[in-house]
Amino acid sequence: MSRYAEPMSRLIEELKKLPGVGAKTAQRYAFHILRSSDDDAAALADAVRGLKASLRLCSVCNNVTDVDPCIYCTSPTRNQRQVCVVEEPTNIAAVERAREYKGVYHVLHGTLSPLHGVGPDQLRTSSLLARVENGEVDEVIVAISPTLEGEATANWLAGALRGFPVKITRIATGVPAGSDIEYADEVTMARALEGRRELKF
Numbered sequence: 001m002s003r004y005a006e007p008m009s010r011l012i013e014e015l016k017k018l019p020g021v022g023a024k025t026a027q028r029y030a031f032h033i034l035r036s037s038d039d040d041a042a043a044l045a046d047a048v049r050g051l052k053a054s055l056r057l058c059s060v061c062n063n064v065t066d067v068d069p070c071i072y073c074t075s076p077t078r079n080q081r082q083v084c085v086v087e088e089p090t091n092i093a094a095v096e097r098a099r100e101y102k103g104v105y106h107v108l109h110g111t112l113s114p115l116h117g118v119g120p121d122q123l124r125t126s127s128l129l130a131r132v133e134n135g136e137v138d139e140v141i142v143a144i145s146p147t148l149e150g151e152a153t154a155n156w157l158a159g160a161l162r163g164f165p166v167k168i169t170r171i172a173t174g175v176p177a178g179s180d181i182e183y184a185d186e187v188t189m190a191r192a193l194e195g196r197r198e199l200k201f
Contacts, residue, residue: 085142
């Protein structure tokens with residue numbers, strides 16, 4: 001039998017579904033929300049509902065956005081012929097913090113992982129391949145975390161793009177092997193972008 005009233009137990013169970021939130025943290029969050037004012041609790045609920053209702057994926061690059069195409073894809077100051085490929089939308093913020101990159105993005109929403117049933121068809125690559133096939137891209141920068149899955153994805157992408165007149169580069173190992181690109185600091189990311197190399201077979 002639960003130690004808490006049903007509404008509290010339900011909230012704790014939902015909070016436990018968030019990444020990195022265990023039972024104790026979920027309980028702390030739930031009691032914090034309970035102690036919050038009605039206005040604060042309603043603002044949190046509205047923000048979650050608004051997030052789900054207003055955000056979508058950019059039809060060009062798959063970034064999370066409230067306008068389609070997104071602000072990067074429509075910016076007149078960005079180099080539309082240079083595309084940086086990242087795993088997740090959160091990786092864009094890491095690249096932007098370096099203040100070195102002036103091109104646009106393409107978000108895969110994952111990496112190849114045969115053990116988890118993620119193959120090329122599960123990644124969002126079709127619009128990137130179409131842009132390259134249509135001659136809209138001069139360089140594809142592969143900015144994927146240097147994990148086993150990331151390396152497999154980078155190699156697959158290079159193979160898929162081979163044969164097209166496009167330069168394919170990989171960010172340098174300023175980002176430590178086995179780490180997540182999302183946690184790279186500004187200096188590390190800047191060095192990684194500066195030291196990117198062309199992928200060759």
